[in-house]
Amino acid sequence: MADELENIETAIEASQKAVVSREKEIGEDAEQPRGPVGLDIGTSHIIMAQNKGRQIHTVKQLNAFFTIPYSQFTKKILKENEVRFFEKNDQFYILGYSAQNFANMFNTNTRRTMERGLLSAKEDEGITVLQALINTLITKAKRNGEVLCFSMPGEPLGGTKSVVYHESIIKMYLSGLGYRPISINEGLATVMSELAGDNFTGIGVSMGGGMCNVCLSYLSVPVITYSIQKGGDFIDSMVGTSVGEPATKIKTIKEEALDLSVAPRNRIETALHIYYDDLLQNLLQSLSEVLHSSEKIPKISQPIPIVLSGGTVMPAGFKQRFERTLANVDLPIDISAVRIASDPLNTTAKGAMVMALSEEI
Numbered sequence: 001m002a003d004e005l006e007n008i009e010t011a012i013e014a015s016q017k018a019v020v021s022r023e024k025e026i027g028e029d030a031e032q033p034r035g036p037v038g039l040d041i042g043t044s045h046i047i048m049a050q051n052k053g054r055q056i057h058t059v060k061q062l063n064a065f066f067t068i069p070y071s072q073f074t075k076k077i078l079k080e081n082e083v084r085f086f087e088k089n090d091q092f093y094i095l096g097y098s099a100q101n102f103a104n105m106f107n108t109n110t111r112r113t114m115e116r117g118l119l120s121a122k123e124d125e126g127i128t129v130l131q132a133l134i135n136t137l138i139t140k141a142k143r144n145g146e147v148l149c150f151s152m153p154g155e156p157l158g159g160t161k162s163v164v165y166h167e168s169i170i171k172m173y174l175s176g177l178g179y180r181p182i183s184i185n186e187g188l189a190t191v192m193s194e195l196a197g198d199n200f201t202g203i204g205v206s207m208g209g210g211m212c213n214v215c216l217s218y219l220s221v222p223v224i225t226y227s228i229q230k231g232g233d234f235i236d237s238m239v240g241t242s243v244g245e246p247a248t249k250i251k252t253i254k255e256e257a258l259d260l261s262v263a264p265r266n267r268i269e270t271a272l273h274i275y276y277d278d279l280l281q282n283l284l285q286s287l288s289e290v291l292h293s294s295e296k297i298p299k300i301s302q303p304i305p306i307v308l309s310g311g312t313v314m315p316a317g318f319k320q321r322f323e324r325t326l327a328n329v330d331l332p333i334d335i336s337a338v339r340i341a342s343d344p345l346n347t348t349a350k351g352a353m354v355m356a357l358s359e360e361i
């Protein structure tokens with residue numbers, strides 16, 4: 001019991017530490033983590049977090065791949081250049097950031113193992129590739145049964161239960177590596193990372209590439225969780241279709257130049273504003289409906305915060321847009337404040353790691 005309390009203290013302390021993040025370098029070996037691990041398996045990125053001294057360290061890999069035809073010659077060159085790949089069916093599967101470089105050379109897109117937050121049904125080798133990508137970040141556990149918390153999306157509204165399949169596949173693989181895998185809802189991970197000062201009570205929303213994950217947490221207990229299968233990718237493709245440009249080009253413009261606090265200056269920005277508003281309207285309308293139809297809402301006397309994480313919350317002026325939409329939605333709970341997570345791209349991995357620390361035996 002004493003140990004358990006100590007673990008929880010360690011976890012709460014860790015949630016207040018700053019994050020040092022970096023991308024996995026091409027050719028760099030996977031780490032053998034010391035101590036509990038947090039893993040964010042997202043549609044766009046896979047991020048591994050560890051508690052190291054005064055900081056949280058995260059390493060990020062692109063959740064993408066690219067295939068090229070087999071040849072002895074290419075194999076040699078790939079190896080010499082430390083490109084991560086595996087061979088199957090007379091093809092080389094190039095992994096992660098290296099895949100991005102190849103796709104750029106061929107002026108096309110990388111392929112993805114996941115779509116809208118879950119394992120892609122379109123890719124036959126999706127699971128094998130996802131495992132290989134996880135393998136670029138972590139090796140087998142140093143200690144058998146090391147705790148590893150990984151993020152799981154909430155059941156999509158009007159769900160198909162495909163979350164169960166996704167979770168089982170990932171659990172099986174991580175167990176095989178010697179870890180004790182524990183899943184954490186992505187919205188709850190946001191709460192665990194950001195709401196220590198509010199006794200882990202509030203609404204955590206992770207707005208990523210493939211989906212938006214929502215969790216209403218009361219004292220760290222996920223009371224309500226769900227997801228909608230729309231996120232940054234949805235914005236890119238809808239804007240792309242509307243203005244007749246490829247989604248990848250829209251994505252670059254969105255990430256580099258979008259400012260939601262000023263009036264749009266051209267057609268693409270206008271479309272980006274429109275689809276950001278559309279996504280927020282969808283998200284907050286769904287929150288209103290879910291909360292109104294739920295019998296589980298705790299009778300909280302005080303207003304609670306909403307905390308937002310994920311890459312989609314990054315543009316300047318996002319918070320004000322969110323607040324503006326929120327003001328027009330009827331919620332059965334009072335909201336005290338809207339906050340943006342301290343490091344939106346690393347929040348899920350950090351939250352998963354905080355959970356892993358508290359679960360350590």
Ligand SMILES: Nc1ncnc2c1ncn2[C@@H]1O[C@H](COP(=O)(O)OP(=O)(O)OP(=O)(O)O)[C@@H](O)[C@H]1O
Nearest residue numbers: 042043044045208209210211232255310311312314
């Ligand atoms: N600076 C930025 N401005 C706007 N959007 C951004 C920015 N940086 C990243 N994004 C968008 O954030 C999304 C990726 O976010 P994130 O890495 O949180 O997703 P994920 O966790 O991989 O996906 P999911 O949780 O949906 O499975 C992409 O749509 C990307 O275009």
Ligand SMILES: [Mg+2]
Nearest residue numbers: 042206208348
């Ligand atoms: Mg995510």
